[in-house]
Amino acid sequence: MISFRCWFCNRGFYKPVELVGQRFVCGCGRRVKVPKRMRDVSAQAIAASVVGRRASSQSLLDRDLQKAQRMISFRCWFCNRGFYKPAEFAGQRFVCGCGRRVKVPKRSGGSSKAFSLGDWLVESLVYGGAGALFGFLLCIVIVPRVPLVRRPTELTIAMTLFGLLVGVIFGERGINWIGQKLRDRENG
Numbered sequence: 548m549i550s551f552r553c554w555f556c557n558r559g560f561y562k563p564v565e566l567v568g569q570r571f572v573c574g575c576g577r578r579v580k581v582p583k584r585m586r587d588v589s590a591q592a593i594a595a596s597v598v599g600r601r602a603s604s605q606s607l608l609d610r611d612l613q614k615a616q617r618m619i620s621f622r623c624w625f626c627n628r629g630f631y632k633p634a635e636f637a638g639q640r641f642v643c644g645c646g647r648r649v650k651v652p653k654r655s656g657g658s659s660k661a662f663s664l665g666d667w668l669v670e671s672l673v674y675g676g677a678g679a680l681f682g683f684l685l686c687i688v689i690v691p692r693v694p695l696v697r698r699p700t701e702l703t704i705a706m707t708l709f710g711l712l713v714g715v716i717f718g719e720r721g722i723n724w725i726g727q728k729l730r731d732r733e734n735g
Contacts, residue, residue, distance in 0.1 A: 553579050556629045575629075621652050624660040674722055675715035681725065682710025 548561045556575035566581045573579045617634045626645035636651045640661045643649045650661035662670070686706035690699045713721040 549581060551582050553577060555627075557631070618655075619651060619653075619657075620655045621657060621659045623647065623649050624658065630659075670718055671715045674718045675711050678710035678712070678714025678722055678725070679707050680710070681714075681722065682706040682708070685710075685729075 549564055549567065550559065550561055552559050553573040553575060555577040556573060558573060558575065560573075560579070560581075562581050567583050568581060570578050570580045618631050619634055619637060620629065620631050622629050623643040623645060625647040626643060628643060628645065630643075630649070630651075632651045637653045638651060640648055640650050648661040648663070649659045652659055683703065683706065686699075686703040690702060710725070713725060717724070
């Protein structure tokens with residue numbers, strides 16, 4: 548038996564030596580080739596490790612569970628490569644294999660995008676501009692339908708500034724929140 552890991556998700560596999568060089572699809576959806584040389588593991592060793600784990604005391608299982616709970620699992624925001632890091636590394640930044648900077652999130656599955664000042668400025672401009680445009684167009688559509696509005700110019704400016712602030716402060720989440728509220732109002 549040959550022991551190896553998926554190059555993408557780091558999932559472990561045991562395959563017979565006869566399958567060396569053949570390709571198969573991993574659970575993550577990537578094609579994986581059985582390597583020629585990796586750790587050679589006998590079937591008895593695999594069976595012994597499984598039986599040994601079942602027969603081990605509850606304290607060892609508890610220790611393994613605690614260790615797993617202290618690990619943070621996340622994916623690179625750009626290439627989707629999986630990582631496992633200890634909880635003590637939360638907030639630290641490193642470079643992924645794809646060359647992008649990645650931040651270890653505070654909890655498993657959290658956002659791993661590491662923002663530089665330039666990234667934050669570009670996102671603020673894009674989402675702030677989109678929010679302002681969204682607020683302006685929303686006001687242009689709604690104001691003519693409301694007969695009680697006496698000063699449509701000031702309301703248009705206020706809605707545009709509100710959209711700009713939501714886009715700059717909250718980014719993509721803020722724009723998505725506004726869109727979700729409008730969809731809920733239409734559907735409900």
